[in-house]
Amino acid sequence: MSAATDLFVIGGGINGTGIARDAAGRGLSVRLAEQGDLAGATSSASTKLYHGGLRYLEFLELRLVRESLREREVLLRAMPHIAWPMRFVLPLDPRMRFAGQTPVSRLLSLAMPWARGHRPNLVIRAGLFLYDNLGARKILPGTTSLDLRHAPEGEPLQDRLTRAYEYSDCWVDDARLVVLNARDAAARGADIIVGSKVTEARRDGTGWMVRLADGRSFRARVLVNAAGPWVGQVIQEVAHLPSTEGVRLVRGSHIVTRRLFDHDKAYFLQGPDGRIVFAIPYEGDFTLIGTTDMDHDGAPDQAVCTPEEVDYLCRFVSGYFRQAVTPADVVWTFSGVRPLYDDGASSATAATRDYVLSLDQAGPPCLHVFGGKITTYRRLAEAAMAKLAPHLPGAGSPWTAGAPLPGGDFPVDGAAALADGLRRDHPFLTQGWADRLVRAYGTEAAQVLDGARTAADLGRDFGATLTESELRWMMEREWARDAKGVLWRRSKLGLRMSPEQAAEVEDYIASRRVAA
Known part of the structure; x- marks a missing residue:
């Protein structure tokens, strides 16, 4: 069993990866476990907007609207490639x-x-x-x-x-937002575990003992339940904690x-x-x-x-x-x-979109994350760290407001210039291909192309401009595990591919996983 981490985060959606990134950037040791794929559920099924929530004004949710509106431009500067x-x-x-x-x-x-x-x-x-x-x-x-x-x-x-x-x-490209938060968290020292469900979490002395479906066990001082739609299930069936709060x-x-x-x-x-x-x-x-x-x-x-x-x-x-x-x-x-x-609203439309952070302190702390929206994920992570601060005395101060996500270190209006530069350095790229790469990878697009001078240098062509080089990037650096994760989450190339081409992507990924 490895040494105890400061935080163990359950859930690889936008809230879980956002909290993991924030905590890792404060110098804390972090481990995150996701039962399926990053952004595999709610966080890849949004309307692809981050917005103030014009409709929420009718419900007088002024704090949520104000916070969301202020976050729009913070996020624009941090991720101009995917938003x-x-x-x-x-x-x-x-x-x-x-x-x-x-x-x-x-x-x-x-x-x-x-x-x-x-x-x-x-x-x-x-x-x-x-x-x-x-x-x-x-x-x-x-x-x-x-x-x-x-x-x-x-x-x-x-x-x-x-x-x-x-x-x-x-x-915003919602699924890529999740992946980039996970990548930045990992770059700052977090351990990101994908495809392994947390089956048990129990208090053990001064911390938590967490067991995964693959048999591994880990210790952590603080548990964060950011399981999204499964947040209630984690409370009741994984951590076995008493709670009257619901989702x-x-x-x-x-x-x-x-x-x-x-x-x-x-x-x-x-x-x-x-x-x-x-x-x-x-x-x-x-x-x-x-x-x-x-x-x-x-x-x-x-x-x-x-x-x-x-x-x-x-x-x-x-x-x-x-x-x-x-x-x-x-x-x-x-x-x-x-x-x-669950605020008791009479209809699904009227239910609050604001987030609620509930801290269980009947022993080593466990933070439950209810609700939230893409627009406020970064603020939610800061609020989560503020709640946990008394239990993490070595944590640094807030830092994410001015920090770009991987590939986002260029001006808000700089995507066209990046695409032009890609085409100069890689003359085989069409305009649409270059634009797509910039919108997915930003300044890292050149690394995805890996110095290629011809399209053949990128390896196998799967169709719709997806090449072996890019597919390996998703597998090796973005935790992609199957064709659905590649074609419908990390990209939307599934809209342009035939079933036969998608099957070729699936077969390639399976063969690489077996070889590994």
Whole structure:
């Protein structure tokens, strides 16, 4: 058995890897165990946005919105390769309604009874004013008005929609964000264990004894339960701790279609049922549409986008676009389970998106992480370390706010220049190939190419610009274990590959694992 570490983190999603990175950077010894793949569940099934949460203003979650808005630009500077600003078009539709009884809707029903649950334009503009000014915005432009009758953003929309607001938020490659946090944690000394489930954790004297499914055991002074949808299961079945706190599993499903519009802006669409759905440019040739909010009763890893959810999302966006979207247009679906803190809300939509950190101190400490969102993962990690500080007297001070993730050490607007440099040094690259590499690896893209002067120097060509050199990089430096992890998490090349090509990737990975 190895020497005790300061922290043992259960869970390789964004919260677990974010905490591991923060702790390792403070000089603490850290070990993290993930039962499957990094970002294998919730953290790779988001809407690919980090944003302030415009809708959360209706629930008066001002602290969460303010923290999220302030984090947008911190994260932009830290990861300009996997994230970038995006403008959102919010068409004004007389059918827009509140999502049930929210604090704002109740206030308006008293002040403006004639509104009858509708979102008046004045209220939307007031919300956008708050959105522009709550978060010390410096990089992102503010809200503007659009006349859809004379703007390219109006061309895909139905004629009845004549006005819109346009505001700023940000796009992010969620799974790569997790992988890069794990890589940085490992570079700072953390031990990242992927593909081995924690089966038991028990207090033992002054620390914790943690056992994995592969038979290994480890000791740690502090346990962090960042198991996402499995957080309750870890409390009850792994650590056997008494707790009255619970998690509400909410399924969010998405569909991907061929590109529905030609510009690079997203749409923020409001339905007659009060729900919000985004239509977002995705991977160049596609449009991402989502999400739903449904209470989920099954196992977290069995979440799928149901036919009913596909129909719902198609009907929703068809109410806005000239060209109807049907299930036949869908090329991919994905679904994830959000582990929201169970605050007793009446509906999945109304349940809080804020995170809750619960510290069990009835012996060696155990921190349970409930909820959270991609936008605030870094702040959540800082808050977790602040809670654990009395138990980790040797820990350093907060440091992540100004530190780029691997490959992110270039200016926010520098991706195009990086791609140009790649093409100069590697003339065989097409523009699209170079852009993709920069958007995945940033300044490390040149290392992925490993000095290649021709495409043949990169080894086997699996299709869709995935080469043996890049695949080895994912396996050796990013803990990739199977084709799904490569093609649908660390990249989205599965959208462009045939089943036969995907099988070749799977066979290659399996052969390399056997050889190792």
